[in-house]
Amino acid sequence: MPTMPIEIGIDETSRKAIAEGLSRLLADTYTLYLTTHNFHWNVTGPMFQTLHTMFEQQYTELATAVDEIAERIRTLGYAAPGTYSQYAKLTSIEEPDGVPSAKEMIEQLVKAQEAVVRTARSLFPLVEDANDEPTADLITQRMQIHEKTAWMLRSLLEG
Template structure:
């Protein structure tokens, strides 16, 4: 088989207008946009958690270093789950995540952050993720999309536990 024919046979043939999975096309497009935003935010949080993992210092170094490693590994796994749900809904997972250079904190901001500052920054990002996921999960539930709702419930569980643990690390 020629290379041209191989690539044609491997080409994705998706007719989203003919999809009949019990979810309206307009809803699938809308929730896929929401999930794409959640995916981008998850990447940002993954990268930030990883950078803070490398650069944290102080008396909570060991516990925070280990906690952030658990978090960035879980977050990295989550991006695949979210992207695959977007594909299952008949849409492309984001091919290009705009402004990826803004995903990570700057060198100067990391250099001058205390462990408490880093944790406070991560708490704000996790809280933002929780709010977006809760809103999308409600939309999914209202549209009988139990799979997306369940996926988001699992993600919310992770983020709310992460928030509890991060707050506990810096509790005075």
């Protein structure tokens, strides 16, 4: 039984390219989620309470984000990646090795937050060419959140 065509004003080629880009964004976001959750569990030191709480807020927000990104991929007519092996191939973020110090956790999270921003920003030419405003809105919101989070984390390293 053939599926109904998707006729939302974005051609098949553009939808596929955008979905592939969003799949990379999903992989980066999920990898960041997993790293942040890991650091929440394993952080130690004088900033424990602050970082434990902050990391929980961050991974909770990321959990919602992965759902929004995956649902946008589905809206465009493609399957969202959902396995560790798929994410490992698609992500631009390196997994932490062992349990870093609290300061190293912050530094790694800044780099990862910025990587997500770069991945999101790289989608703009495709999205703009296709007049895909819903995806543009989604990635703009993601960029704002990740840029702000990177700034807040960097602020912890000053002084």
